[in-house]
Amino acid sequence: MTSFRRFEGAQKYIADDGLLSDVNAAIALQRPLLVRGEPGTGKTALAHAISESLGMPLMTWHIKSTTSAKEGLYEYDVVQRLNDSRFDEGDISDISKYIKLGVLGRSFTTEEPVVLLIDEIDKADIEFPNDLLRELDEMAFTIPETDRTIKAIHRPVTIITSNAERELPDAFLRRCVFHYIAFPDPARLRKIVDAHMPELETSLIEAGIARFYGIRKVQGLRKPPSTSELLDWLFVLARSGADPDAIANRMPFLGTLIKQERDLEILSKKRWGR
C-alpha cells in the first residue's frame, strides 16, 4: 500500500467518514477533489481544515465571473515593460522579469507541498474549467513568452468548490474526485456547534437546532438556512441572553437565519417569526 499523509479531520471541522475517505482518495490519486453542496455546508472550510491538519500552507484562488484561466497561471506585465523601455529602467531584454506567476503557478513552484483551493469555480465563464484541464492533469504549463515550462515540484492537494450555479463540463468532472457534502443530521450538527461554541448552554443548542430544522422543512423557501447561519444565530442568541424556552414560541433575530425577503414573508404567513 502506498503511504501518503492522511487527512483525519481538524479541531473545528467535523467531517463524516465518507468525506474523510474521499479527501484521502483524492490525495492518494493526486487528483483534484471537487466538493459540492448547499452554501454554508463547509466546502471552503474543508480546504482550511485540510491545510491545518496536514500542516501545509493554503493557497486560495478566488474565482470571479471575470477570472480567466491564464490569470491563475501567470501574467505578463507588458505595460510595465513598455514603460521601463521608455524611461530606460532596468534590463528590458529579460522578459522573465515581467512574468508574474498567478496562484496556480505559485502553488506549483513552492518548495514545500501546499493545499490549493480553487474557490467557487462555477462563478467563472462557462469555458473556464476546460481551459484548466491540461494544467490540472499534468500539473504543468508553459509560458510561451519565455519558453519556460513550469512543472509542479509537489503536486498541490487541490480542492475545488462549486455551488452548482452552472454545470461543469464532463471532461473536467472526469478528472476530479467528487464529493457532495450532504446537509448534516442533527447529531452531527450538534458536534459542529459544540466544536465552534463549546461554552454554549446545551438547552439553548437543543432548542435552537430543533427550530432550525423546523424552518428548513418549510416548503418553498428560496434559501433555507444553512450551518453557518445557524452558528451565527446561536451566537447572537447566546450574546443576547435569550431564554431557551422563549425560542420554542418565538423566533428572535430571524434575520440572521433568513436572508431573502420572500422567505421572510413565507415564514410570517406560517406564523413563524416574531
Place this chain on the structure above:
Amino acid sequence: MFSLLFFNLRSQGVKVGLNEWLTFLDGVRRGLVVDMESLYGFGRAVICTSEAQYDAWDVAYHATFAGVELPPEISDKMLDWLRDAEQVVGERHHIDMTPEELREAFMKRLQEQKERHDGGNRWIGTKGRSPFGNSGTADQGVRVGGSGGGRSAMEVAGERRWLDYRVDTTLQMRDFQVALRALRNLARDGSYELDIDGTIDKTAKNAGDIELDWQRERINKVHLVLLMDTGGSMRPHTRLVEKLLTAASESKGFKTFASWQFHNVPYGWLYSDYATYDRTPIDEVLRGLTPNHRLVWVGDASMAPWELFTRASGSYFMGGDPAQGGVSGLDWLQMIQRRCPASVWLNPDPPQYWDHPTVRAIGSTIPMFPLTVAGLRDAVRRLKQPR
C-alpha cells in the same frame, strides 16, 4: 465482478468510461479499496460526477453485490455459498498481482470452475487463500458477494438516501448554455480599453516614444427574446422548457433578455406570466424590437386547427379589430415574423409527431427545430443568418 458493477452503472444511466475504470483500478492498486465500505465510498467518489448520480450508484452497487441481476456466467448457486460464508480470522496471504491480472485471472478461473469450492488456495469460494471470493485471508483480491463487516456499505446503498437528488434528464442546462453562447454578435461598442498590440505597434513606429492606442471593448449586441407556449399539451414539457428558460436567463453576455408566455398561439397579447394574466399588447412588444433582437419560440405548435386558422372577430380571442374582419393566430405569427425575421421555433415534440396541420402551418412560417441540444444548435445557426 467489477465489470458487472460498471455495466450496472451504465444501465442506470451513469456514463462510466475507460477513464473512470482506470482511475478506479489505480485506486485499487494504491490500496484505497480494502473492503466493501471503501469500495462503496471510493468507487462513488471517482465514478459519480454529481450528487444526482449518487442514487444510481446505490442502485448499481446493490444490484451488483447483493446478487440481484447477475450475469449468466455466475450462477445463483455459487453466490449463495459465497454469501453464507462464515467470517474466518486468519493469517493474510500475500498475492502479488496487478488489478488487471487479478481481474483477468478471476474471469478465467470462473470459466474453469464448475463446482462449489470452500477452502483451498485456488478456486473462487469461501474461507480460502485464493484472492477471489469471500471471507478469505488473501490480502488483496476480488470479493464476491457478502459484506465486509460493520455497518455494511450494502445497507447504506440499500437505503437509497440520494433518491431525491436524482435527475434523469436527457438535457443538461450546460448544453443549452453552450449552444446559446454561439448566438453572439460581438461589436466594439463597450468602454475603452488599452490595445496592447496596437500600442506596441504605434510606439515602435514612433521610435520608442510611447503612444497609447485605445479601442472599445467588445460586447454582445444580441437581444434575446424567449416566447413560450404554456399550459395544455405543453404541461409534460414544463421542466424542459424551464431548463431552457433558466439557461437563457443565466447566460451572461446578451445585451438584454426577455421572456413572454402565451397559450397555443399569441392573440393580441403576450403574457409576462400566464398564471397571473399580467399582459402586454403584442404591438407594444413589437415596437421595442431592433434588428439585433432574436426571437426564440418554444411550443409544440399542435392545437385544434380552428385556433390557428379561424379569423375570429376579436371577441373570443382578444385579437384584431372586428371592423377589419378579425385576425387569426397564424396572422399574428406572420406579422411578428415579418417584424423580426430572426426567429426560430423550438418544438419539444420529436419531429415524427410534426405531421399535423397546425405544426406544418407554423413550421412553414417560422423555421422549426426540435427542442434538443442539436436542434438548438441548428436553430442558433439559422438565427445567425436570417434570410
